[in-house]
Amino acid sequence: MKKGNQNLYDLIIIGGGPSGMMMAGRASELGARVLLLEKNKDLGKKLRVTGGGRCNITNAEFDVRKFLDKFPQSKQFLFSPFSKFSSKDTFTFFEKKGLPLVIEARKRVFPQSQKADDVFKLLERYIRSNGGEIKTGAQVVKLSKENNKIISVETKKNEKYFAHNFAIATGGASASWTGSTGDGFKWLKKLGHTIKEPTANLVxxxxxxxxxxxxxxxxxxxxxxxxxxxxxxxxxxxxxxxxxxxxxxxxxxxxxxxxxxxxxxxxxxxxxxxxxxxxxxxxxxxxxxxxxxxxxxxxxxxxxxxxxxxxxxxxxxxxxxxxxxxxxxxxxxxxxxxxxxxxxxxxxxxxxxxxGLEKSIIADGGIILEEVNFKNMTSKLYSNLYLLGDILNINRPSGGFSLQLCWTTGYLAGSDVAEKM
Ligand SMILES: Cc1cc2nc3c(=O)[nH]c(=O)nc-3n(C[C@H](O)[C@H](O)[C@H](O)COP(=O)(O)OP(=O)(O)OC[C@H]3O[C@@H](n4cnc5c(N)ncnc54)[C@H](O)[C@@H]3O)c2cc1C
Structure with missing residues (x-):
């Protein structure tokens, strides 16, 4: 299909993990025409095994400064996004949408139901009920650019989609059996970005x-x-x-x-x-x-x-x-x-x-933070390209901090796309 027809979206997100799902839901909620492309047959494969299937959804350290003390190498970059969507906002977001949360030892927050599946279902509903389109079994193999803008993506099945904005939410390099095989890193390198090579962390x-x-x-x-x-x-x-x-x-x-x-x-x-x-x-x-x-x-x-x-x-x-x-x-x-x-x-x-990486909860490495605009989570080289979640070179401990990074970056980026329209 050609540009100018129904394959032109406001936003195309590659990767249906927690960060991509959050961005898709938020941008759709604000009226953007969104397409979420996921190569697995379902969204959120990694999300559904988090916290041993219980999903440690965030950490109830509601003081943003104290929360960011857990991100010693990157906290100076994160104040801006976290001042807009913090762990407190995550708490409110999920509870308001009908998922009661409980706080356990070390301030770790879980769904009261103790089911990661409930988090996944809520997010899928968030996207679909706001008119967001989801295509699974859609493995993106190529991004095309024109000057300093990304213009289209192509899938393995030779489908081509166009959009005004794109997001790479393909995850890091840990537990590749869930789908995060480092594709985003390869594209970003090709696009001229600097990637710190991933190694196993939280392992x-x-x-x-x-x-x-x-x-x-x-x-x-x-x-x-x-x-x-x-x-x-x-x-x-x-x-x-x-x-x-x-x-x-x-x-x-x-x-x-x-x-x-x-x-x-x-x-x-x-x-x-x-x-x-x-x-x-x-x-x-x-x-x-x-x-x-x-x-x-x-x-x-x-x-x-x-x-x-x-x-x-x-x-x-x-x-x-x-x-x-x-x-x-x-x-x-x-x-x-x-x-x-x-x-x-x-x-x-x-x-x-x-x-190794297969058994690690997160991998360090990813796009270096100096190349990301943290006011809206866009690339500093391509103003219509958003970068979310594990694709970022951010170290953090276990305890709900990784998923919070997904909620913050996804929500902020989703809001920004809609503001631009
Ligand atoms: C066993 C385990 C337990 C964990 N438990 C917790 C926990 O309790 N709390 C916590 O905070 N964190 C936890 N984490 C970490 C957390 O799961 C990750 O930080 C989070 O999933 C990252 O989200 P993401 O959206 O960046 O990427 P991912 O969740 O990795 O999602 C990326 C998605 O992109 C898709 N994709 C990749 N390439 C392509 C392509 N070419 N085309 C289309 N789609 C593509 C993948 O299939 C995948 O679905 C855990 C991790 C593991 C491995």
Whole structure:
């Protein structure tokens, strides 16, 4: 079809993830003729697996400054968009549209229904009820430009669509099985933009130490983990850790992964777990001594599970530098006991790396922020090209901050298109 006919839109959005859906809904609501193109057979594949299927939709830190403290490298760019659509606005937006939200630990916000699907359905309704057009199974393969404007897109099926404005909302490079295969990065590079190459971020950590792999499935709920380089603890956090068949995971680990990754670039990193962070070493020794006195004639491997998960207790006793697995309590020397206590305060293992992009929640990298106009989320090279969500090179922790970035950039861009008309 040719330009000037029904294939001419006010706005074409490539990518039906949370950022693209929000922009499509908002621009349609304000009267724009919108087409949303998504290559998967449904919208929001990644959105529907967020928060383990529960969708940590935002973070209830309603003070914008404090919220943006979580974006240390990019906060100066984000004040303007967040002053227009903040996490408080997200809260109001979803609740007003009939999705009650609840605030959980660490101010993480979830739908009361605990269903990511409900967020997806609400957004799809938001677009359709305002007359927005959605085409799924539509993989964009080409963007065409004329001077400093994008003029059309082409799909794999050779369909060509024209518009006054375009948005790239194709996501980043994490979990590509959801559809985010980095297409937007390739187009932006071709268009003359600078892309910081993506690497896995918010990702579990790996170790080659086999005895850690054997602990798979064990959770330690209250412990302190330090990441040590050149004898110094560079990162230290307290909370929950989950052992896996490749290393360690859980929100605490995932939120340390960016810093650990940076340390690994400089040299080796040792993780050191203090399993009794509230108990000084000498007090822990007294506690163990009491346990020994009560159980003099028993095997240590049968009594240590009173204070540690059984599998963990067994693996510690088998460690070559401890070697107490087949020993009765009454045979254990003072030195051996003290060594064991030390081990419980400093359970050390080498970190070998992180899992890759496929297992990461976000990838860092994307279009560098200096090339984006944050007043309306357009490219500084192409004034009719909007850039949303994970396409931007913005690091942030887990806790609802990634989706909030999608809601803010999508809403702001959608409003801007309509204002331009
Ligand atoms: C397992 C997991 C859990 C997560 N949990 C949370 C959470 O609880 N809270 C939180 O805040 N964040 C979470 N995140 C991060 C969050 O999901 C992302 O930040 C967010 O989805 C990014 O949205 P987006 O719109 O930028 O891109 P995406 O959600 O990646 O969507 C991009 C869309 O573009 C489509 N597309 C790509 N290329 C083309 C093309 N050529 N043509 C047409 N369509 C194309 C893709 O198919 C995809 O549907 C999680 C991520 C993962 C992987």
């Amino acid at each position: 579990p950590l790996t170790t080659n130490e086999k005895w850690i792999h054997k602990l798979s499935g064990i959770t330690l709920s209250f412990m302190t983990i330090s990441f040590i380089q050149n004898g110094k603890a560079k990162v230290k956090k307290t909370g929950k850790i989950l052992f896996t068949h490749f290393g360690v995971s859980g929100p605490l680990i995932i939120n340390s992964s960016f810093e650990v990754k940076e340390l690994l670039k400089k040299g080796s990193v040792t993780a050191s777990i203090d399993m009794f962070p509230d108990t000084e070493e000498n007090l822990l020794d007294q506690r163990i001594l009491k346990l020994f006195e009560k159980n003099k004639n028993k095997f240590l491997k049968n009594i240590l599970p009173e204070i540690l998960p059984k599998k963990l207790a067994q693996e510690i006793l088998k460690l070559p530098d401890i070697n107490l697995f087949e020993r009765e309590v009454n045979s254990i020397t003072k030195e051996e006991r003290k060594k064991l206590v030390k081990k419980m305060k400093k359970l050390n293992f080498e970190i070998s790396g992180t899992l």
